Amino acid sequence: MLVLNQGYEPLGLTSIRRGLALVISGRAETVATSHLTLHTPSAPYPVPSIVRLKRFVRRPHGRLALSRRNVLRRDRYTCQYCGKSNVELTLDHVIPKSRGGRTSWDNLVAACLRCNAKKGNRTPEEAGMRLLKPPRVPRYHEAIILEVPELPEPWRAYLVG
Ligand SMILES: [Zn+2]
Structure with a gap:
Protein backbone atom coordinates (compact mmCIF):
# COMPACT_ATOMS: atom_id res chain seq x y z
CA MET A 1 0.00 0.00 0.00
CA LEU A 2 1.32 3.42 -0.97
CA VAL A 3 1.26 6.14 1.68
CA LEU A 4 1.09 9.78 0.60
CA ASN A 5 1.85 12.75 2.75
CA GLN A 6 -0.80 15.37 3.39
CA GLY A 7 0.35 17.22 0.29
CA TYR A 8 0.13 14.05 -1.85
CA GLU A 9 3.91 13.49 -2.00
CA PRO A 10 4.80 9.79 -1.81
CA LEU A 11 6.13 8.79 1.61
CA GLY A 12 6.64 5.09 1.29
CA LEU A 13 5.03 1.70 1.40
CA THR A 14 3.18 0.05 4.19
CA SER A 15 1.47 -3.27 4.81
CA ILE A 16 -2.26 -3.65 4.23
CA ARG A 17 -2.74 -4.14 7.97
CA ARG A 18 -0.95 -0.90 8.90
CA GLY A 19 -2.55 1.03 6.07
CA LEU A 20 -6.02 -0.07 7.12
CA ALA A 21 -5.24 0.84 10.71
CA LEU A 22 -4.35 4.37 9.56
CA VAL A 23 -7.67 4.74 7.74
CA ILE A 24 -9.84 3.15 10.41
CA SER A 25 -8.27 5.29 13.14
CA GLY A 26 -8.94 8.39 11.04
CA ARG A 27 -5.30 9.32 10.59
CA ALA A 28 -5.45 8.73 6.84
CA GLU A 29 -7.99 8.68 4.05
CA THR A 30 -8.31 6.34 1.12
CA VAL A 31 -7.22 7.92 -2.18
CA ALA A 32 -7.59 4.82 -4.35
CA THR A 33 -8.87 1.35 -3.61
CA SER A 34 -7.34 -1.95 -4.68
CA HIS A 35 -9.13 -4.97 -6.07
CA LEU A 36 -9.05 -6.56 -2.63
CA THR A 37 -11.98 -6.57 -0.27
CA LEU A 38 -11.81 -7.15 3.43
CA HIS A 39 -14.74 -9.16 4.75
CA THR A 40 -15.78 -7.70 8.05
CA PRO A 41 -18.76 -8.79 10.17
CA SER A 42 -20.71 -5.67 9.23
CA ALA A 43 -19.95 -5.14 5.55
CA PRO A 44 -17.30 -5.78 2.92
CA TYR A 45 -14.60 -3.15 3.10
CA PRO A 46 -12.55 -2.19 0.04
CA VAL A 47 -8.84 -2.40 0.80
CA PRO A 48 -7.07 0.85 -0.10
CA SER A 49 -4.25 0.88 -2.64
CA ILE A 50 -3.25 4.46 -1.78
CA VAL A 51 -3.87 6.33 1.46
CA ARG A 52 -3.11 9.93 2.31
CA LEU A 53 -2.16 11.08 5.78
CA LYS A 54 -4.33 13.83 7.17
CA ARG A 55 -1.41 15.47 8.93
CA PHE A 56 1.89 16.40 7.38
CA VAL A 57 4.84 14.28 8.47
CA ARG A 58 8.52 14.78 7.79
CA ARG A 59 9.96 12.41 5.24
CA PRO A 60 12.16 9.76 6.76
CA HIS A 61 15.75 10.02 5.63
CA GLY A 62 15.98 6.35 4.78
ZN1 LIG B 1 26.90 -5.33 -22.52
Whole structure:
Protein backbone atom coordinates (compact mmCIF):
# COMPACT_ATOMS: atom_id res chain seq x y z
CA MET A 1 0.00 0.00 0.00
CA LEU A 2 1.32 3.42 -0.97
CA VAL A 3 1.26 6.14 1.68
CA LEU A 4 1.09 9.78 0.60
CA ASN A 5 1.85 12.75 2.75
CA GLN A 6 -0.80 15.37 3.39
CA GLY A 7 0.35 17.22 0.29
CA TYR A 8 0.13 14.05 -1.85
CA GLU A 9 3.91 13.49 -2.00
CA PRO A 10 4.80 9.79 -1.81
CA LEU A 11 6.13 8.79 1.61
CA GLY A 12 6.64 5.09 1.29
CA LEU A 13 5.03 1.70 1.40
CA THR A 14 3.18 0.05 4.19
CA SER A 15 1.47 -3.27 4.81
CA ILE A 16 -2.26 -3.65 4.23
CA ARG A 17 -2.74 -4.14 7.97
CA ARG A 18 -0.95 -0.90 8.90
CA GLY A 19 -2.55 1.03 6.07
CA LEU A 20 -6.02 -0.07 7.12
CA ALA A 21 -5.24 0.84 10.71
CA LEU A 22 -4.35 4.37 9.56
CA VAL A 23 -7.67 4.74 7.74
CA ILE A 24 -9.84 3.15 10.41
CA SER A 25 -8.27 5.29 13.14
CA GLY A 26 -8.94 8.39 11.04
CA ARG A 27 -5.30 9.32 10.59
CA ALA A 28 -5.45 8.73 6.84
CA GLU A 29 -7.99 8.68 4.05
CA THR A 30 -8.31 6.34 1.12
CA VAL A 31 -7.22 7.92 -2.18
CA ALA A 32 -7.59 4.82 -4.35
CA THR A 33 -8.87 1.35 -3.61
CA SER A 34 -7.34 -1.95 -4.68
CA HIS A 35 -9.13 -4.97 -6.07
CA LEU A 36 -9.05 -6.56 -2.63
CA THR A 37 -11.98 -6.57 -0.27
CA LEU A 38 -11.81 -7.15 3.43
CA HIS A 39 -14.74 -9.16 4.75
CA THR A 40 -15.78 -7.70 8.05
CA PRO A 41 -18.76 -8.79 10.17
CA SER A 42 -20.71 -5.67 9.23
CA ALA A 43 -19.95 -5.14 5.55
CA PRO A 44 -17.30 -5.78 2.92
CA TYR A 45 -14.60 -3.15 3.10
CA PRO A 46 -12.55 -2.19 0.04
CA VAL A 47 -8.84 -2.40 0.80
CA PRO A 48 -7.07 0.85 -0.10
CA SER A 49 -4.25 0.88 -2.64
CA ILE A 50 -3.25 4.46 -1.78
CA VAL A 51 -3.87 6.33 1.46
CA ARG A 52 -3.11 9.93 2.31
CA LEU A 53 -2.16 11.08 5.78
CA LYS A 54 -4.33 13.83 7.17
CA ARG A 55 -1.41 15.47 8.93
CA PHE A 56 1.89 16.40 7.38
CA VAL A 57 4.84 14.28 8.47
CA ARG A 58 8.52 14.78 7.79
CA ARG A 59 9.96 12.41 5.24
CA PRO A 60 12.16 9.76 6.76
CA HIS A 61 15.75 10.02 5.63
CA GLY A 62 15.98 6.35 4.78
CA ARG A 63 17.88 5.61 1.62
CA LEU A 64 17.44 2.58 -0.56
CA ALA A 65 20.01 -0.06 0.41
CA LEU A 66 22.88 -0.49 -2.01
CA SER A 67 22.68 -4.09 -3.17
CA ARG A 68 23.29 -6.07 -6.31
CA ARG A 69 19.57 -6.54 -6.83
CA ASN A 70 18.76 -2.86 -6.34
CA VAL A 71 21.48 -1.72 -8.75
CA LEU A 72 20.18 -4.16 -11.37
CA ARG A 73 16.66 -2.91 -10.79
CA ARG A 74 17.74 0.73 -11.05
CA ASP A 75 19.38 -0.10 -14.38
CA ARG A 76 16.25 -2.03 -15.43
CA TYR A 77 18.23 -5.22 -15.88
CA THR A 78 19.95 -3.65 -18.88
CA CYS A 79 23.68 -3.65 -19.58
CA GLN A 80 24.68 -0.03 -19.24
CA TYR A 81 27.30 -0.35 -21.99
CA CYS A 82 25.63 -2.24 -24.85
CA GLY A 83 21.97 -1.86 -23.85
CA LYS A 84 21.18 -5.59 -23.90
CA SER A 85 18.65 -6.77 -21.35
CA ASN A 86 18.07 -10.45 -22.03
CA VAL A 87 21.56 -11.47 -20.95
CA GLU A 88 23.25 -12.53 -17.75
CA LEU A 89 24.30 -9.42 -15.83
CA THR A 90 27.03 -8.63 -13.37
CA LEU A 91 27.87 -5.48 -11.49
CA ASP A 92 30.67 -3.39 -12.94
CA HIS A 93 32.69 -0.84 -11.00
CA VAL A 94 32.86 2.05 -13.50
CA ILE A 95 36.17 3.17 -11.99
CA PRO A 96 37.72 -0.21 -11.15
CA LYS A 97 38.12 -1.03 -7.47
CA SER A 98 41.85 -1.58 -8.00
CA ARG A 99 42.05 2.03 -9.21
CA GLY A 100 40.31 3.42 -6.16
CA GLY A 101 36.74 3.17 -7.45
CA ARG A 102 34.19 2.98 -4.67
CA THR A 103 31.37 0.51 -4.16
CA SER A 104 28.65 3.14 -4.37
CA TRP A 105 25.49 3.94 -6.31
CA ASP A 106 27.41 6.32 -8.56
CA ASN A 107 30.19 3.86 -9.38
CA LEU A 108 28.22 0.64 -9.95
CA VAL A 109 26.32 -0.29 -13.08
CA ALA A 110 24.73 -3.40 -14.55
CA ALA A 111 26.96 -4.90 -17.22
CA CYS A 112 26.70 -8.05 -19.31
CA LEU A 113 29.49 -10.60 -19.02
CA ARG A 114 30.81 -9.66 -22.46
CA CYS A 115 31.07 -5.94 -21.75
CA ASN A 116 32.47 -6.59 -18.30
CA ALA A 117 35.21 -8.80 -19.77
CA LYS A 118 35.90 -6.36 -22.58
CA LYS A 119 36.23 -3.45 -20.18
CA GLY A 120 38.44 -5.40 -17.82
CA ASN A 121 40.42 -3.35 -15.38
CA ARG A 122 40.00 -0.08 -17.26
CA THR A 123 37.85 3.00 -17.05
CA PRO A 124 35.15 3.37 -19.74
CA GLU A 125 37.27 6.04 -21.46
CA GLU A 126 40.33 3.80 -21.58
CA ALA A 127 38.25 0.91 -22.92
CA GLY A 128 36.54 3.15 -25.46
CA MET A 129 33.13 2.29 -24.02
CA ARG A 130 30.29 4.63 -23.21
CA LEU A 131 27.71 4.38 -20.48
CA LEU A 132 24.07 4.72 -21.53
CA LYS A 133 23.63 7.13 -18.62
CA PRO A 134 25.70 8.16 -15.62
CA PRO A 135 24.86 6.02 -12.58
CA ARG A 136 23.41 7.83 -9.57
CA VAL A 137 21.61 7.35 -6.30
CA PRO A 138 17.91 6.69 -6.94
CA ARG A 139 15.76 9.64 -5.97
CA TYR A 140 13.14 9.29 -3.29
CA HIS A 141 10.19 8.34 -5.47
CA GLU A 142 12.37 6.10 -7.64
CA ALA A 143 13.43 4.19 -4.54
CA ILE A 144 9.75 3.48 -3.78
CA ILE A 145 9.20 2.23 -7.32
CA LEU A 146 12.15 -0.13 -7.00
CA GLU A 147 10.58 -1.77 -3.97
CA VAL A 148 7.65 -3.20 -5.91
CA PRO A 149 7.92 -5.79 -8.68
CA GLU A 150 5.14 -4.13 -10.63
CA LEU A 151 3.76 -0.62 -10.27
CA PRO A 152 -0.02 -0.60 -9.68
CA GLU A 153 -1.71 1.68 -12.20
CA PRO A 154 -3.17 4.18 -9.67
CA TRP A 155 0.32 4.76 -8.21
CA ARG A 156 1.70 6.11 -11.45
CA ALA A 157 0.19 9.53 -10.95
CA TYR A 158 2.15 9.94 -7.73
CA LEU A 159 5.40 8.16 -8.53
CA VAL A 160 6.11 8.69 -12.20
CA GLY A 161 6.80 11.95 -13.92
ZN1 LIG B 1 26.90 -5.33 -22.52
